[in-house]
Amino acid sequence: MLLEVKNLDAGYGFLHILRNVSLSVEKGEYVCLVGPNGAGKSTTLKTIAGLISPIGGEVCFDGETISGLAGYKVARRGIAYISEEMNLFSNMTVHENLLMGAYTVRDKQLEKNRLAFVYALFPQLEGRKNQLAGTMSGGERKMLGIGRALMCNPKMLLVDEPSFGLAPLLTEDVFDSLDTLIKEGGTILVVEQNVTKTLDVTDRGYVLEHGRIELEGPSAELARDPHVRKAFLGV
Numbered sequence: 031m032l033l034e035v036k037n038l039d040a041g042y043g044f045l046h047i048l049r050n051v052s053l054s055v056e057k058g059e060y061v062c063l064v065g066p067n068g069a070g071k072s073t074t075l076k077t078i079a080g081l082i083s084p085i086g087g088e089v090c091f092d093g094e095t096i097s098g099l100a101g102y103k104v105a106r107r108g109i110a111y112i113s114e115e116m117n118l119f120s121n122m123t124v125h126e127n128l129l130m131g132a133y134t135v136r137d138k139q140l141e142k143n144r145l146a147f148v149y150a151l152f153p154q155l156e157g158r159k160n161q162l163a164g165t166m167s168g169g170e171r172k173m174l175g176i177g178r179a180l181m182c183n184p185k186m187l188l189v190d191e192p193s194f195g196l197a198p199l200l201t202e203d204v205f206d207s208l209d210t211l212i213k214e215g216g217t218i219l220v221v222e223q224n225v226t227k228t229l230d231v232t233d234r235g236y237v238l239e240h241g242r243i244e245l246e247g248p249s250a251e252l253a254r255d256p257h258v259r260k261a262f263l264g265v
């Protein structure tokens with residue numbers, strides 16, 4: 031397994047949110063974590079990314095324990111975390127934002143290759159490379175957030191709510207880009223509110239409720255599960 035989360039407990043101060051969360055993602059897999067608002071999905075990604083220290087349990091990546099490491103060290107190991115907010119530099123251009131994503135890449139040629147890769151994945155960004163990030167549309171900013179994360183050639187992406195705030199057409203574009211990444215050998219753990227779409231595109235999934243994993247399995251099976259259908263799909 032590339033990522034292995036074992037019996038993770040985490041929260042904020044005295045607020046205990048995640049309880050005994052275990053999940054794993056193999057290299058090349060496209061895995062989702064779905065669940066209702068407040069279930070702890072973002073908390074799970076933040077804990078894996080090293081932004082929150084776990085109370086208990088362990089996170090292993092590429093055969094090594096990474097739980098307890100600071101976020102920047104987790105990033106150096108090859109995990110790119112794309113938060114809901116994306117934290118772009120609004121007063122910098124698209125191009126400059128991408129270069130900021132490559133700050134750990136010392137090799138100029140490698141940086142050039144990564145830029146070419148990101149612009150090929152998101153031609154919309156190349157056409158706007160001199161535009162200030164703050165003036166881009168929501169969907170374009172999402173793409174820029176993902177593009178920036180890809181600049182340091184991560185082994186795995188953690189993506190929080192790629193479709194949040196986006197119209198259906200832009201949502202499709204963003205999901206298409208994640209699909210392309212998977213086809214090119216990438217590995218993704220995605221958190222999403224759009225359960226129908228997510229279960230349709232991913233290989234496997236976990237259902238998180240009240241900080242616990244309640245269900246897991248191939249996405250197609252989860253989509254047919256009576257509990258999932260009732261709770262998330264309204265059918």
Ligand SMILES: Nc1ncnc2c1ncn2[C@@H]1O[C@H](COP(=O)(O)OP(=O)(O)OP(=O)(O)O)[C@@H](O)[C@H]1O
Binds near residue numbers: 071
């Ligand atoms: N910084 C924080 N301090 C205190 N409580 C927090 C903090 N961030 C999140 N929480 C609480 O932790 C719980 C889980 O939040 P989390 O953001 O992980 O949920 P989520 O599953 O991502 O929900 P959503 O679908 O609404 O994004 C919520 O009750 C939330 O209020």
Ligand SMILES: [Mg+2]
Binds near residue numbers: 071072190
């Ligand atoms: Mg969230």
